[in-house]
Amino acid sequence: MARSAIINVMVQAAMKAGRSLSRDFGEVQNLQVSLKGPGDYVSQADRRAEDIVYTELSKARPGYAFLMEERGAVDGADDQHRWIVDPLDGTTNFLHGIPVFAISIALERQGQLVAGVVYNPVMDELYTAERGGGAFMNDRRLRVAARTRLSDAVIGCGIPHLGRGHHGNFLVELRNVMGEAAGVRRLGSAALDLAYVAAGRMDGYWETGLSAWDVAAGLLLVREAGGFASEPDGGQDMLESGNVVAGNEAIHRALVNTLSKPVSSR
Ligand code: 2AM
Ligand code: CA
Ligand code: CA
Ligand code: CA
The missing domain is CATH 3.30.540.10 (Fructose-1,6-Bisphosphatase, subunit A, domain 1)
Structure with missing residues (x-):
């Protein structure tokens, strides 16, 4: 090509x-x-x-x-x-x-x-x-993964580091995702996380508190591989907010729902 x-x-x-x-x-x-x-x-x-x-x-x-x-x-x-x-x-x-x-x-x-x-x-x-x-x-x-159930999905995430203020919120989100997904991974590079979603290696990914340079190229990769990306509340201002949820259509929707639950019962 x-x-x-x-x-x-x-x-x-x-x-x-x-x-x-x-x-x-x-x-x-x-x-x-x-x-x-x-x-x-x-x-x-x-x-x-x-x-x-x-x-x-x-x-x-x-x-x-x-x-x-x-x-x-x-x-x-x-x-x-x-x-x-x-x-x-x-x-x-x-x-x-x-x-x-x-x-x-x-x-x-x-x-x-x-x-x-x-x-x-x-x-x-x-x-x-x-x-x-x-x-x-x-x-x-590249094509995003075809799996549609969170229970079959491997989900990437970012863990807030020292100095970032939303540790408690992340733990709630992680608990929710852990309760529903097949597995959770943390690579430590947002650009590669999104590239891996585009490649179908990870079924979905979420992270908050990023910057435009972390995600700009990766977001286009995901979209052009047939995937979906948004902010956790469904908005499209990921470059401004630095908050991202990505996956194929079904996993993206499931992740958005799961992340917004108050606390998992599992
Ligand atoms: P960086 O390596 O270019 O700084 C990992 O969760 C993502 O967060 C990476 O894309 C990383 O980009 C970014 N990040 C920004 N500040 C960070 C920090 N202090 N520690 C770890 N990751 C950081
Ligand atoms: Ca970065
Ligand atoms: Ca950097
Ligand atoms: Ca840096």
Whole structure:
């Protein structure tokens, strides 16, 4: 399947940043690390990967605006296009030597997500999606899982970390999901969680308190793989709120219902 010009630009940037992350992952003990807030680390690896993505995308499409985790918002002369980038999603895993992390790059045109790339350099798994064009992993077309019952489903989640304020609410949600799903998983990279839902590896996923760069590319992957995504209350402002529920149509609906129950009886 031939990739479009814009996906090629994004893939080149993601793979170049991936080579940098792979090198740094091999010498993780030598990296300078600093703390942005409680439990919230950033390293030279994050910044190097972000510099690469920023340089590559700026060269290929001068004037597009950016929203990047480490740089923040960068205005562009072109007010139609914005890149939303997480250069290293899964920093905590990365710094602990756990090989579950990814680069996430999304493109918005007039406020609408039109292209997304998520790349895990350790597994060499490259996820791509373009609006209306389907989702792919390494050129294989993706489809969300077909399971329709929560009791058959493996559900991914994010666990609020130190410094995030909704631990009690999460425990209620987890208890509800544990009472109904076949299994629950926690990868530690929201971009990969959503990519795994798109690939049918996980049947559903929920997490709250995220940022636009964690989920922008992954949300397009899920939709283009035939899946559904919303906020827990059914809204569609996931990039603003950072609260996400995803799955195929049936699992998405079941998860939305389960998450909103007061407390499970089981
Ligand atoms: P990050 O690795 O790019 O920071 C995991 O639940 C998700 O939460 C990841 O996408 C991770 O993105 C994000 N996250 C943000 N701040 C975090 C923190 N302090 N600890 C762990 N994950 C964090
Ligand atoms: Ca971070
Ligand atoms: Ca992230
Ligand atoms: Ca990050």
